[in-house]
Amino acid sequence: MIDTKSFMVGAYTVATVIYVLYMLSLWNRARRVSKALDSAGARNDR
Amino acid sequence: MSELRAPGTLRAAWLLARKDLTIEFRTRTAFFSAIVFAVLALCIFYFAWDESIVQPSALAPGVLWVVLTFSALLGLQRSFALEEHDRGIDALLVSPVSREAIYLGKAIGNLLFLSAVQVVTIPALAVFYNVPMGHEWLVVTGVVLLAMIGIVAVGTLFSAMAVNTRLAELLLPMLSLPFFVPVLMSAAQISARVLAGRPLAEAAGYMKILIGFDVVFIIACTLAFSFTLEE
Amino acid sequence: MTTVPHGASAPKRDPQALVAKPIFDWFFVVGVLAMVALYVRSLMFTPPDALQGVAQKIYYIHIPAWLASYTAVGITALTSIVYLWLHDERADRLSEASAEIGLVFLTGGLSTGMFWGRVIWGAWWVWWDMRLTLTLFLWFVVAAYLVLRGAIEDEAMRARYSAVLAILAALLIPFIHLSVYLFSAGMHPMPIVLQPGKAKLSPQMLVTFLFGFVAFELFCVALIRARYRYGVKRDMLAALEIAGDTR
Numbered sequence: 001m002i003d004t005k006s007f008m009v010g011a012y013t014v015a016t017v018i019y020v021l022y023m024l025s026l027w028n029r030a031r032r033v034s035k036a037l038d039s040a041g042a043r044n045d046r
Numbered sequence: 047m048s049e050l051r052a053p054g055t056l057r058a059a060w061l062l063a064r065k066d067l068t069i070e071f072r073t074r075t076a077f078f079s080a081i082v083f084a085v086l087a088l089c090i091f092y093f094a095w096d097e098s099i100v101q102p103s104a105l106a107p108g109v110l111w112v113v114l115t116f117s118a119l120l121g122l123q124r125s126f127a128l129e130e131h132d133r134g135i136d137a138l139l140v141s142p143v144s145r146e147a148i149y150l151g152k153a154i155g156n157l158l159f160l161s162a163v164q165v166v167t168i169p170a171l172a173v174f175y176n177v178p179m180g181h182e183w184l185v186v187t188g189v190v191l192l193a194m195i196g197i198v199a200v201g202t203l204f205s206a207m208a209v210n211t212r213l214a215e216l217l218l219p220m221l222s223l224p225f226f227v228p229v230l231m232s233a234a235q236i237s238a239r240v241l242a243g244r245p246l247a248e249a250a251g252y253m254k255i256l257i258g259f260d261v262v263f264i265i266a267c268t269l270a271f272s273f274t275l276e277e
Numbered sequence: 278m279t280t281v282p283h284g285a286s287a288p289k290r291d292p293q294a295l296v297a298k299p300i301f302d303w304f305f306v307v308g309v310l311a312m313v314a315l316y317v318r319s320l321m322f323t324p325p326d327a328l329q330g331v332a333q334k335i336y337y338i339h340i341p342a343w344l345a346s347y348t349a350v351g352i353t354a355l356t357s358i359v360y361l362w363l364h365d366e367r368a369d370r371l372s373e374a375s376a377e378i379g380l381v382f383l384t385g386g387l388s389t390g391m392f393w394g395r396v397i398w399g400a401w402w403v404w405w406d407m408r409l410t411l412t413l414f415l416w417f418v419v420a421a422y423l424v425l426r427g428a429i430e431d432e433a434m435r436a437r438y439s440a441v442l443a444i445l446a447a448l449l450i451p452f453i454h455l456s457v458y459l460f461s462a463g464m465h466p467m468p469i470v471l472q473p474g475k476a477k478l479s480p481q482m483l484v485t486f487l488f489g490f491v492a493f494e495l496f497c498v499a500l501i502r503a504r505y506r507y508g509v510k511r512d513m514l515a516a517l518e519i520a521g522d523t524r
Binding site for chain 3: 200210212220223225227258263266267274
């Protein structure tokens with residue numbers, strides 16, 4: 001009999017990692033584009 | 047005067063297909079390399095299994111479809127790359143032929159190219175894998191033809207799309223292979239059954255999928271093609 | 278999150294109110310909190326299944342992930358049709374956003390499913406399970422869609438090509454479904470270790486389950502919304518850069 005609990009924990013962990021990694025990637029991209037947009041806006045205002 | 051009239055869709059398509067095949071026939075490089083690739087792949091796949099466990103003739107259907115898929119991708123790749131070279135596609139677009147005709151012409155050209163490759167590859171397969179040549183090969187040939195129609199219908203459209211992207215060579219297989227799945231799965235299942243001596247009726251469901259795919263995607267891709275050209 | 282103080286400075290373009298809005302707002306927080314609540318409820322306050330044991334708890338994050346991915350992929354297909362019809366860049370941006378989120382949930386669904394399959398079927402992967410195989414190919418199609426988008430510079434062309442691909446993919450799915458169905462029905466027995474179909478849900482489990490659907494849908498919409506707003510900002514930035522270059 002396999003240890004079903006570890007598989008359950010594994011599934012929850014993997015799912016969490018996927019969603020968290022995606023959110024981090026989106027957050028990172030959002031940060032970069034916002035920063036670039038700010039500086040581009042400042043340049044255009046001048 | 048009638049010679050100056052713009053040709054009808056099918057006639058224009060045939061003219062375009064003939065143009066592509068004429069270009070191909072002058073050099074024969076693509077044709078030759080596709081055949082060498084296909085036969086070479088056949089030979090290499092022979093060594094991927096243990097001959098004492100699996101009979102070579104049992105492998106033959108699987109190898110046939112793998113090799114057919116990849117030689118099809120080779121042929122499709124150059125279909126529109128040919129036009130990119132001197133922006134020949136622009137000349138096609140200003141010529142008085144409909145876009146449907148351009149697509150159909152390219153598809154017919156690809157189909158004939160691929161068929162010519164198979165004319166050499168399939169007998170080579172039968173010889174190298176010791177598959178007995180019987181009347182079941184008539185059915186297999188029919189299945190190969192149906193599968194090639196489906197593959198070319200989708201592949202021609204994606205070839206037109208892929209040449210305009212940055213990843214041209216890499217993108218075509220990525221776009222087309224998922225679309226080949228139902229075709230290859232059905233065709234491989236039918237041919238494996240037929241070559242194993244089972245009745246064709248057993249694979250009737252797969253046959254319906256194959257024919258349905260061809261009909262749906264010939265229509266859909268012909269309509270979709272005009273969206274892939276610059277407006 | 279920084280906000281952009283202008284909109285007026287964007288040259289010769291309609292000031293887009295969305296550009297000024299933050300990418301992660303209250304709605305996003307609600308989506309994440311719903312997911313956290315689902316984890317807490319399913320892991321701590323829901324009894325394990327009598328037949329499948331704790332492995333059944335994978336259901337709570339597995340099946341709702343399917344629903345979320347189908348929602349996202351469905352939005353991609355619909356907005357692609359809308360794009361080819363109206364040529365509205367918003368439809369294109371929405372289909373881009375939802376395709377990316379769809380891929381995330383497909384990945385989540387596939388990987389949690391593999392853990393469940395390892396327990397119940399005794400194998401990480403089985404080809405005779407229709408949903409598994411179908412979803413794998415859907416994953417490949419969505420991945421191809423995103424790669425295609427990444428490979429085209431021209432905006433209008435990218436939108437047209439990807440819309441064509443999405444619509445063809447919508448036609449493809451029934452064919453893959455049929456062929457996988459025939460493949461799995463004709464050839465293999467179902468070697469099931471336990472009988473997952475007979476699991477009865479207690480009221481408590483049912484509530485967790487339904488809450489899972491709600492949480493995942495909320496999270497899915499929140500992600501699509503955030504990704505869409507990111508798209509707006511990115512496109513605005515590209516437009517500003519082009520305007521800056523030509524001046």
